[in-house]
Amino acid sequence: MNPSENVSSPRRGLTVALVGNPNTGKTSVFNSLTGLHQKVGNYPGVTVEKKTGSFTFSDTDVELIDLPGLYSLVPKSLDDKIASDILTNPKNKISVIDIIVLVADASNLNRNLYLLTQIMDIGKPVILALNMMDVAKRNGLKIDVDCLQAELGVMVVPVVAKKNKGIDELRRGIVALGGKQDTLKTRHLQVEEEFSRVLEPVCDYLKENTYYNEDYCRSLAIRFISSDDAIKYLEGEWSRNLDGARLKKLIGTARKELEALDINWHMAEARLRYKWIDRMLGRCVTRSDIISSDISERLDKILTHSVLGPLIFLAIFAAIFQTIFSYAEVPMNWIDSGMHELGLLAARLIPPGLLQSLVIDGVIAGVGAVLVFLPQILALFFFLGILEDTGYMSRVAFMMDRVMRGAGLSGRSVIPLLSSFACAIPGIMATRTVHDWKERLITILIAPFMSCSARLPVYVLIIGAFIPAGSVFGVISYSALTLLSLYLLGILVAAVSAYVFKKTIKGTGRPSSFVMELPPYRRPSLRWTALQMVERARLFVTDAGKIILAVTIVLWFLASFPRSGGQGDDNDFAKTPIEQTYAGRFGKTLEPLIKPLGFDWKIGIGLITSFAAREVMVSTLATIYNLEDADEGSVDLRQALVSDTDPQTGKPLYTIWTALSLLVYYVLAMQCMATVAIVRRETNSWRWPALMIFYMTTLAYLASFTVYHIGKIWG
Amino acid sequence: MRTLNDLKPGETAVIDSFTENDADMDYLMELGVMEGTPVVFVKSAPLGDPIEIDVRGYHLSLRRSRARCIRVN
Numbered sequence: 001m002n003p004s005e006n007v008s009s010p011r012r013g014l015t016v017a018l019v020g021n022p023n024t025g026k027t028s029v030f031n032s033l034t035g036l037h038q039k040v041g042n043y044p045g046v047t048v049e050k051k052t053g054s055f056t057f058s059d060t061d062v063e064l065i066d067l068p069g070l071y072s073l074v075p076k077s078l079d080d081k082i083a084s085d086i087l088t089n090p091k092n093k094i095s096v097i098d099i100i101v102l103v104a105d106a107s108n109l110n111r112n113l114y115l116l117t118q119i120m121d122i123g124k125p126v127i128l129a130l131n132m133m134d135v136a137k138r139n140g141l142k143i144d145v146d147c148l149q150a151e152l153g154v155m156v157v158p159v160v161a162k163k164n165k166g167i168d169e170l171r172r173g174i175v176a177l178g179g180k181q182d183t184l185k186t187r188h189l190q191v192e193e194e195f196s197r198v199l200e201p202v203c204d205y206l207k208e209n210t211y212y213n214e215d216y217c218r219s220l221a222i223r224f225i226s227s228d229d230a231i232k233y234l235e236g237e238w239s240r241n242l243d244g245a246r247l248k249k250l251i252g253t254a255r256k257e258l259e260a261l262d263i264n265w266h267m268a269e270a271r272l273r274y275k276w277i278d279r280m281l282g283r284c285v286t287r288s289d290i291i292s293s294d295i296s297e298r299l300d301k302i303l304t305h306s307v308l309g310p311l312i313f314l315a316i317f318a319a320i321f322q323t324i325f326s327y328a329e330v331p332m333n334w335i336d337s338g339m340h341e342l343g344l345l346a347a348r349l350i351p352p353g354l355l356q357s358l359v360i361d362g363v364i365a366g367v368g369a370v371l372v373f374l375p376q377i378l379a380l381f382f383f384l385g386i387l388e389d390t391g392y393m394s395r396v397a398f399m400m401d402r403v404m405r406g407a408g409l410s411g412r413s414v415i416p417l418l419s420s421f422a423c424a425i426p427g428i429m430a431t432r433t434v435h436d437w438k439e440r441l442i443t444i445l446i447a448p449f450m451s452c453s454a455r456l457p458v459y460v461l462i463i464g465a466f467i468p469a470g471s472v473f474g475v476i477s478y479s480a481l482t483l484l485s486l487y488l489l490g491i492l493v494a495a496v497s498a499y500v501f502k503k504t505i506k507g508t509g510r511p512s513s514f515v516m517e518l519p520p521y522r523r524p525s526l527r528w529t530a531l532q533m534v535e536r537a538r539l540f541v542t543d544a545g546k547i548i549l550a551v552t553i554v555l556w557f558l559a560s561f562p563r564s565g566g567q568g569d570d571n572d573f574a575k576t577p578i579e580q581t582y583a584g585r586f587g588k589t590l591e592p593l594i595k596p597l598g599f600d601w602k603i604g605i606g607l608i609t610s611f612a613a614r615e616v617m618v619s620t621l622a623t624i625y626n627l628e629d630a631d632e633g634s635v636d637l638r639q640a641l642v643s644d645t646d647p648q649t650g651k652p653l654y655t656i657w658t659a660l661s662l663l664v665y666y667v668l669a670m671q672c673m674a675t676v677a678i679v680r681r682e683t684n685s686w687r688w689p690a691l692m693i694f695y696m697t698t699l700a701y702l703a704s705f706t707v708y709h710i711g712k713i714w715g
Numbered sequence: 716m717r718t719l720n721d722l723k724p725g726e727t728a729v730i731d732s733f734t735e736n737d738a739d740m741d742y743l744m745e746l747g748v749m750e751g752t753p754v755v756f757v758k759s760a761p762l763g764d765p766i767e768i769d770v771r772g773y774h775l776s777l778r779r780s781r782a783r784c785i786r787v788n
Contacts (some may be wrong), residue, residue, distance in 0.1 A: 402762035518774040
């Protein structure tokens with residue numbers, strides 16, 4: 001079992017898988033076991049987060065894999081699939097597991113034990129870590145640990161992971177069990193003699209054609225007979241070893257025979273296991289009559305109250321956004337000025353010329369472009385992490401499900417989309433909580449329609465310059481109304497796009513479902529939320545950062561070459577007029593294409609440079625109009641835009657319809673390379689980011705065209 | 716016969732049977748929602764749908780369209 005056992009060295013190595021239902025405090029157990037010795041990565045080829053850690057206990061090095069939380073070995077999502085593959089398939093390419101530690105919520109044992117009994121059938125040594133024993137006690141549950149151990153036939157260790165209780169006992173247990181085969185066998189799937197006989201052909205076939213042992217084959221046979229869902233999974237994964245058609249035929253025959261015997265085969269596995277669990281728990285757990293009033297339930301009455309609930313939800317998110325917008329600004333400015341200082345330093349160290357320009361405007365600007373997103377991403381991840389930890393997130397999904405259903409999504413997509421109003425990057429990373437792959441993909445595809453904070457400077461500049469003063473009925477100013485309409489336009493287009501994708505993208509065929517656990521409210525752990533936040537940010541910097549840096553260097557090249565035409569001014573890069581560079585020429589080449597939208601070459605250049613980040617539009621226009629240090633609030637820049645005239649007609653170059661067309665374009669177009677990079681990362685393919693650039697930009701073009709032409713007809 | 720969808724907040728019932736057998740219903744059974752299981756209807760979401768039930772000592776939310784497929788006593 002354990003290869004290092006045969007080695008003469010006293011040091012041993014063990015690989016332990018940590019499994020359990022979601023919301024059982026599995027991550028707390030993992031954190032307590034490994035301390036800071038952990039890292040987050042991805043499983044090869046997929047975007048499921050892989051968390052590993054290690055600890056050493058009495059000369060044994062233990063490698064711990066924290067598997068995604070799951071309710072059953074019949075997979076429902078990609079996460080489940082990976083977890084169940086690592087656990088059950090001895091030929092999986094990721095890891096060979098020596099011991100399985102199942103973390104169960106002691107205050108909610110019944111359902112937790114369903115997965116345990118399935119996992120025990122695999123035949124590997126299993127330890128049951130009974131977490132949250134304190135909560136169970138408070139809820140009036142008396143759990144007889146010895147009784148459980150005897151009935152289940154596995155080692156049971158009570159722990160309170162958040163208080164570090166029982167963790168050393170768990171470490172000792174793991175090391176003590178290391179390498180030993182599980183000799184205790186209990187049969188949780190107790191079936192009648194005749195049922196057993198019917199199972200035999202399926203069992204035999206599985207035994208001959210898989211790597212599994214006899215017990216697990218029997219367990220699998222019942223699973224396949226129980227539900228077609230389990231067979232679907234089998235066909236995809238192990239078709240090499242098994243003839244799916246032959247197995248299906250065997251299963252069909254077995255089902256018919258069971259029907260003849262008057263045995264209900266449908267979900268027989270669930271029925272049998274729960275029957276066994278109910279009986280066993282009746283013996284080992286007693287419930288005292290005095291139940292202290294449940295704080296969680298009282299809290300929930302307020303937080304999901306039909307009127308107060310949505311209001312509190314809005315208030316919480318308003319507060320988070322306010323914090324992000326006002327406080328993230330500070331470190332963002334530090335990063336900006338830090339990069340500026342670094343540029344000055346580079347300017348002193350490197351003589352003027354090509355290299356200096358590359359370092360300052362290419363590399364340092366590129367690193368800055370990556371880092372400048374970090375404060376927002378970190379802040380958002382921190383708050384979302386806290387809310388997730390408390391159990392509030394599932395309430396948000398619960399409250400908002402009805403709203404999202406109109407677009408073919410479920411309540412789980414609310415948080416990613418909401419986060420995207422700050423920045424699409426953390427929003428898209430937050431789609432990991434959407435379990436259904438198709439729903440997750442749709443959420444990713446529509447997230448950039450939420451107007452992010454980078455669009456705001458552009459909105460403010462254009463609205464400030466072109467939208468007339470005045471108000472509707474003296475209540476809401478035209479400017480505010482325009483801004484609001486832009487946000488609503490994004491939401492509307494997102495909803496329609498989601499609906500279209502729902503109808504066109506091929507999915508698992510599973511109908512959109514919203515069966516979701518609502519865990520009790522719990523106190524969040526600041527320390528681990530912070531740790532997780534840092535890990536996520538690290539992934540962003542290392543993975544998406546590479547692409548962002550590369551694109552920035554390309555943009556630098558486009559905006560600096562060719563060098564200004566040999567006027568003896570070769571060394572002075574900064575003074576190369578932008579309209580003479582490739583970016584400028586592109587802007588001009590683009591002009592015929594964007595003319596129908598009311599844009600000229602100057603805006604064209606801005607559209608190109610916006611790819612670094614949308615707000616770069618503002619500084620690009622400032623550069624074109626030779627206004628140093630102008631920002632979106634600058635009166636000069638607004639004036640320059642309004643008073644710019646068409647050299648041929650002498651009329652104002654930009655009208656209010658140009659402005660509206662441009663605003664609509666910024667709402668809808670896919671312009672952010674960081675978003676493209678993160679979509680590439682999260683979908684593990686260039687296909688989806690490519691689709692996004694294409695469909696969003698096409699939509700933006702058509703919408704701007706329409707707006708501009710309505711304006712022309714209007715006069 | 717009444718379904719889970721017809722219950723009022725706070726009402727307890729025992730599940731009788733399912734009117735559908737699809738992947739979603741199989742999933743509910745794996746979560747312990749099956750014939751003979753007592754359930755408490757806790758409440759519905761602010762917009763009336765989905766609903767929250769208490770089953771086997773934990774809380775679960777599901778849409779009314781699914782609750783309609785679960786007959787109760």
